Amino acid sequence: MAGPVLEMRSIVKTFPGVKALSDVSLSVRPGEVHAICGENGAGKSTLMKVLSGVHPHGTYDGDILFEGESCQFKDIRASEQHGIVIIHQELALVPYLSIAENIFLGNEHATRGFISWSETLKHATELLRRVGLSDHPETRVADIGVGKQQLVEIAKALSKKVKLLILDEPTAALNDEDSGKLLELIRGLKDQGITSIIISHKLNEIEAVADSVTILRDGRSIETLDVKAAETTEDRIINGMVGRDLDHRFPERTPHDTEADAAPALEIRNWTVHHPIDQQRKVVDDVSIQVRRGEIVGIAGLMGAGRTELAMSVFGRTYGRYASGTVLKDGTEIRTKTVPEAVKHGIAYVTEDRKHYGLNLIDTINRNISLSALGKVAKRGVVNEHEERQVAERFRKSMNIKAPTVFEPVGKLSGGNQQKVVLSKWIFAGPDVLILDEPTRGIDVGAKFEIYTVIDKLAAEGKAVVFISSELPELLGMCDRIYTMAAGRLTGEVPRAEATQEVLMRQMTKDKR
Amino acid sequence: MSTNVTAKSPAPAPAGKGDSTGGDGLLQLMIDGMRRNMRQYGMLIALGLIVVLFAVWTDGDLLLPRNVSNLVLQNSYILILAIGMMLVIIAGHIDLSVGSLTAFVGAVAAVLMVNHDIPWPLAVVMCLLLGAAAGAVQGFFIAYLGIPSFIVTLAGMLLFRGLTEIFLEGQTIGPFPKGLQDVSNGFLPEVGPDTNYHNLTLLLGFAVIAFVVLQEVRDRRRQQEFALEVPPAKLFLLKIVALVAAVLTVTMMLASYKGAPVVLIILGVLVVGFGYVMRNAVIGRHVYAIGGNLPAAKLSGVRDKKVTFLVFLNMGMLAALAGLVFAARFNAASPKAGVNFELEAIAASFIGGASMSGGVGTVLGAIIGGVVLGVLNNGMNLVGVGSDWQQVIKGLVLLAAVGFDVWNKRKVGS
Numbered sequence: 001m002a003g004p005v006l007e008m009r010s011i012v013k014t015f016p017g018v019k020a021l022s023d024v025s026l027s028v029r030p031g032e033v034h035a036i037c038g039e040n041g042a043g044k045s046t047l048m049k050v051l052s053g054v055h056p057h058g059t060y061d062g063d064i065l066f067e068g069e070s071c072q073f074k075d076i077r078a079s080e081q082h083g084i085v086i087i088h089q090e091l092a093l094v095p096y097l098s099i100a101e102n103i104f105l106g107n108e109h110a111t112r113g114f115i116s117w118s119e120t121l122k123h124a125t126e127l128l129r130r131v132g133l134s135d136h137p138e139t140r141v142a143d144i145g146v147g148k149q150q151l152v153e154i155a156k157a158l159s160k161k162v163k164l165l166i167l168d169e170p171t172a173a174l175n176d177e178d179s180g181k182l183l184e185l186i187r188g189l190k191d192q193g194i195t196s197i198i199i200s201h202k203l204n205e206i207e208a209v210a211d212s213v214t215i216l217r218d219g220r221s222i223e224t225l226d227v228k229a230a231e232t233t234e235d236r237i238i239n240g241m242v243g244r245d246l247d248h249r250f251p252e253r254t255p256h257d258t259e260a261d262a263a264p265a266l267e268i269r270n271w272t273v274h275h276p277i278d279q280q281r282k283v284v285d286d287v288s289i290q291v292r293r294g295e296i297v298g299i300a301g302l303m304g305a306g307r308t309e310l311a312m313s314v315f316g317r318t319y320g321r322y323a324s325g326t327v328l329k330d331g332t333e334i335r336t337k338t339v340p341e342a343v344k345h346g347i348a349y350v351t352e353d354r355k356h357y358g359l360n361l362i363d364t365i366n367r368n369i370s371l372s373a374l375g376k377v378a379k380r381g382v383v384n385e386h387e388e389r390q391v392a393e394r395f396r397k398s399m400n401i402k403a404p405t406v407f408e409p410v411g412k413l414s415g416g417n418q419q420k421v422v423l424s425k426w427i428f429a430g431p432d433v434l435i436l437d438e439p440t441r442g443i444d445v446g447a448k449f450e451i452y453t454v455i456d457k458l459a460a461e462g463k464a465v466v467f468i469s470s471e472l473p474e475l476l477g478m479c480d481r482i483y484t485m486a487a488g489r490l491t492g493e494v495p496r497a498e499a500t501q502e503v504l505m506r507q508m509t510k511d512k513r
Numbered sequence: 514m515s516t517n518v519t520a521k522s523p524a525p526a527p528a529g530k531g532d533s534t535g536g537d538g539l540l541q542l543m544i545d546g547m548r549r550n551m552r553q554y555g556m557l558i559a560l561g562l563i564v565v566l567f568a569v570w571t572d573g574d575l576l577l578p579r580n581v582s583n584l585v586l587q588n589s590y591i592l593i594l595a596i597g598m599m600l601v602i603i604a605g606h607i608d609l610s611v612g613s614l615t616a617f618v619g620a621v622a623a624v625l626m627v628n629h630d631i632p633w634p635l636a637v638v639m640c641l642l643l644g645a646a647a648g649a650v651q652g653f654f655i656a657y658l659g660i661p662s663f664i665v666t667l668a669g670m671l672l673f674r675g676l677t678e679i680f681l682e683g684q685t686i687g688p689f690p691k692g693l694q695d696v697s698n699g700f701l702p703e704v705g706p707d708t709n710y711h712n713l714t715l716l717l718g719f720a721v722i723a724f725v726v727l728q729e730v731r732d733r734r735r736q737q738e739f740a741l742e743v744p745p746a747k748l749f750l751l752k753i754v755a756l757v758a759a760v761l762t763v764t765m766m767l768a769s770y771k772g773a774p775v776v777l778i779i780l781g782v783l784v785v786g787f788g789y790v791m792r793n794a795v796i797g798r799h800v801y802a803i804g805g806n807l808p809a810a811k812l813s814g815v816r817d818k819k820v821t822f823l824v825f826l827n828m829g830m831l832a833a834l835a836g837l838v839f840a841a842r843f844n845a846a847s848p849k850a851g852v853n854f855e856l857e858a859i860a861a862s863f864i865g866g867a868s869m870s871g872g873v874g875t876v877l878g879a880i881i882g883g884v885v886l887g888v889l890n891n892g893m894n895l896v897g898v899g900s901d902w903q904q905v906i907k908g909l910v911l912l913a914a915v916g917f918d919v920w921n922k923r924k925v926g927s
Contacts, residue, residue, distance in 0.1 A: 318811065340814045356809070358809055358812070359806065361806065363872065367801075371815070383795060386739040386741060389739070393741070425813070
């Protein structure tokens with residue numbers, strides 16, 4: 001077998017006060033798909049930034065050898081000239097430019113500063129065919145979905161004569177169908193001789209696409225496993241990531257005996273919502289669900305199933321155009337036309353997008369926690385700051401929010417700790433019903449377990465919990481009952497005892513139209 | 514954790530002086546505290562430097578009691594506008610109409626008082642209501658119809674300027690009634706025995722000192738009551754001494770001339786009031802929340818439209834107040850009044866720590882920013898720098914202040 005195409009030896013990278021990488025070695029064979037996994041903060045992204053020249057040579061220790069040559073990249077351009085291209089998690093496309101313009105941005109087909117459009121379009125079409133995209137290259141990027149945008153990024157990488165493609169969590173924003181297509185494409189690129197490094201949280205993906213996997217933990221490379229080998233299982237990888245046995249990835253839950261005859265804490269009847277712009281389209285179509293006190297009810301569905309849309313339209317009509325349906329709390333109909341009304345009736349919605357919809361990142365922990373229930377720490381319109389700080393301190397301890405003080409801006413916290421702040425905020429509001437939308441998205445395994453424990457405790461305290469998630473194992477591990485949705489409709493309701501991934505997936509892909 | 518009352522001390526930075534009094538631990542604590550409010554302390558120190566620079570340059574003329582008095586009178590209307598502007602900017606908006614609105618309100622005031630002989634207190638109330646109404650209309654377009662504030666207030670800027678000229682028919686109208694002039698240009702009345710100092714100002718100064726100390730002590734006790742950590746006693750004492758010294762200096766300066774200007778009292782009330790609201794009131798918190806992250810604030814149940822509306826209504830009312838003070842100070846309403854006031858107020862806010870993207874800033878910061886500009890203006894006038902160079906320098910100061918902020922943030926890594 002030929003020698004490695006890429007070798008990174010004993011990479012050490014220090015930021016002021018933090019050692020992000022303390023000793024990482026990575027060896028990638030030519031033509032393979034090499035996965036890198038590890039908890040958040042393990043150093044995956046930093047390692048890739050070192051490799052691609054975002055952190056230039058000289059700011060780290062250690063050696064990088066690419067195709068046998070020692071590399072000292074001073075910026076991204078330098079690494080791209082060698083054929084190393086990184087695609088970040090947040091796509092770097094200009095939404096109002098066309099696909100073709102985006103592909104050749106900074107690398108235009110031009111003579112003396114003037115773009116040759118015929119050549120641009122010809123090449124763009126070729127590249128799009130290679131990534132399996134049939135859209136016209138003059139389509140605006142804003143008008144295609146996230147899945148296709150990801151493909152445009154890869155086309156852009158191909159245009160740079162990529163030899164080593166780095167994908168940072170490429171499927172995080174994609175639904176299963178788009179993810180599948182993307183993974184297939186990565187395998188296809190392999191046949192074209194392109195080596196790929198893929199950073200992923202999703203172990204099933206790694207199993208599906210990767211040849212080998214390197215596990216990072218706390219800034220060190222722990223081991224590299226051959227994915228095809230029989231002993232490489234998901235649990236094996238997880239063990240490597242967290243460095244401890246994870247026989248219980250979920251807290252022990254005893255399903256709470258709910259009084260079946262009592263009215264459900266929250267009941268949604270025949271809920272229909274139209275798309276905010278395309279008003280012909282029903283995003284939520286005649287959905288009825290209910291959740292009792294002490295119960296955790298899951299909602300499973302693929303991207304576009306309408307789960308978030310259902311939750312947000314119920315919570316103060318913050319999404320779409322309401323068409324019909326009623327909301328009942330403890331058996332009586334309530335108005336939830338505005339967020340304050342919903343909150344007053346004891347409903348809380350914890351968003352899937354904490355950075356944009358959940359937190360004021362520039363403000364402190366204590367002020368974020370108190371925001372949705374300021375009245376609780378205020379008298380006659382005046383906030384009692386000391387009481388507010390005390391409340392925040394209490395949550396910092398009980399939720400194990402890792403921050404030196406509650407005056408820390410939440411923007412500086414890690415994803416898991418930010419999520420704990422959002423949860424604290426809504427627990428502080430004292431709701432009876434909590435709608436949790438992807439509460440563990442993008443956070444590490446340890447923090448996930450802590451959040452599961454909190455959710456379980458909330459249910460044990462008699463709160464009704466609606467748990468929206470894309471991770472089926474999580475729903476299976478936590479929920480008493482699971483609803484499935486597809487294309488805006490409810491497609492099934494599965495009790496805990498009967499639920500398996502296969503059962504759920506079958507219903508999530510069921511076309512009821 | 515400095516309270517809003519420190520706003521009354523535009524004296525040199527009190528925080529930087531104590532190096533010699535405390536040990537290493539104390540110094541460390543001070544540095545930590547300063548780092549947390551880097552922007553504000555930075556500006557306070559910059560202000561101190563500017564004051565010292567001009568004091569030396571003008572052979573001490575800058576700090577003559579008479580000049581300090583003048584400084585207050587000259588800048589009062591910009592400072593009033595800066596308070597409102599800071600709120601607007603924190604909410605994530607901008608208001609370009611305030612300069613024209615001050616002129617418009619001044620014109621209406623002149624027509625009411627001079628041409629129609631309406632008693633001045635009644636006219637003042639009418640003008641404030643007019644300003645609030647003008648702000649409310651703009652606020653309605655911005656909050657409820659969703660038109661960007663830049664555009665709405667740019668329209669307002671043209672509209673109110675035009676209305677001013679229509680109203681005044683191109684004339685300058687004056688003089689204003691004595692009562693109003695006294696409010697804008699006058700000083701607190703002289704009372705009691707002859708002490709070489711202005712007695713009422715002294716009393717007021719002492720009252721402020723007592724209030725500040727009481728407030729700080731109470732705040733500390735409350736923190737202990739809630740079982741929260743408090744800064745060590747030494748640091749606390751140092752802070753109190755610095756605060757008292759600052760207030761005392763300003764008091765003595767004013768009391769050795771004609772006393773405290775009436776507008777200073779108005780400003781003081783506004784700063785303390787708005788500072789308190791922005792810091793401690795639910796509505797103030799909501800202003801920060803909508804500026805910091807609007808979607809998140811909405812999903813937290815903040816009535817964002819109402820808050821935005823009120824912020825602009827308030828800006829209109831403060832613009833009216835500034836218009837009255839300005840017109841009365843120059844004893845005439847002129848069609849060209851208030852030109853570029855909006856830019857001065859915006860500059861003051863940004864120098865004082867506001868962020869273009871909203872969610873950041875304090876009322877005290879706006880005042881510090883305004884005073885920096887005021888001292889620059891006044892100092893450069895005293896040394897005879899022409900208005901051409903004055904503008905160049907003020908532009909550079911704005912750029913440097915915001916540049917420092919951006920650099921500082923990048924260094925922290927957020």
